[in-house]
Amino acid sequence: MRPRPWTLLLAAAAQALVAAGVLVAAVVSAADTATGHSYQRSSGIALTVLAFAAAIAAGFVVPGLLRARLWSRTPALFTQLFVGTTGVYLLDGHHLNFGLPAVVVAIAGFAGICAPPSWRALSRLGLQEREELATEAQAATEEPARPRPAQAKAAAQPSAGAKKPPSAAKARPTGSSSRKASSRRR
Numbered sequence: 001m002r003p004r005p006w007t008l009l010l011a012a013a014a015q016a017l018v019a020a021g022v023l024v025a026a027v028v029s030a031a032d033t034a035t036g037h038s039y040q041r042s043s044g045i046a047l048t049v050l051a052f053a054a055a056i057a058a059g060f061v062v063p064g065l066l067r068a069r070l071w072s073r074t075p076a077l078f079t080q081l082f083v084g085t086t087g088v089y090l091l092d093g094h095h096l097n098f099g100l101p102a103v104v105v106a107i108a109g110f111a112g113i114c115a116p117p118s119w120r121a122l123s124r125l126g127l128q129e130r131e132e133l134a135t136e137a138q139a140a141t142e143e144p145a146r147p148r149p150a151q152a153k154a155a156a157q158p159s160a161g162a163k164k165p166p167s168a169a170k171a172r173p174t175g176s177s178s179r180k181a182s183s184r185r186r
Helices: 006-035 041-066 070-092 096-114 116-121 124-141 149-156 175-185
Strands: none
Touching: 006 041, 006 070, 006 096, 006 116, 041 070, 070 096, 096 116
């Protein structure tokens, strides 16, 4: 199997960082909810559950990127778009310590996915190339089936009962019969 492009590894690393960051946020949210520091207890529980689900979903995409699976491209792009938007929102709120790393990771992940080598690896064309390589490798490991001597001799000689095709002159209808055939078709 061909090695993965480094840009795809960059995208997978950015996706893993996003999943880890969301997991840390989910743990902090769970701790705040448990200690009573959330705005409302019910909304804190709901946000904690959603944060854990988002961390699992983001982490699920990482192996797909590493294996260059076609389905992983879209969720990875949407994840990076969401993280970038959230980072800009945090920068706007003067939270440079969270916003700047989020924007940098989102740009790196987005660039890693959209780079031509990664795009080819994650496209249908890349999938076809991988399948062709796999079938070539499988064909190289298998020995071609050799015909038995009796089968090879029989295949080379025409059978005695085979008829030759009629000549072109015999197959062509005469003038009057061709007019009758054409009038029947109408």
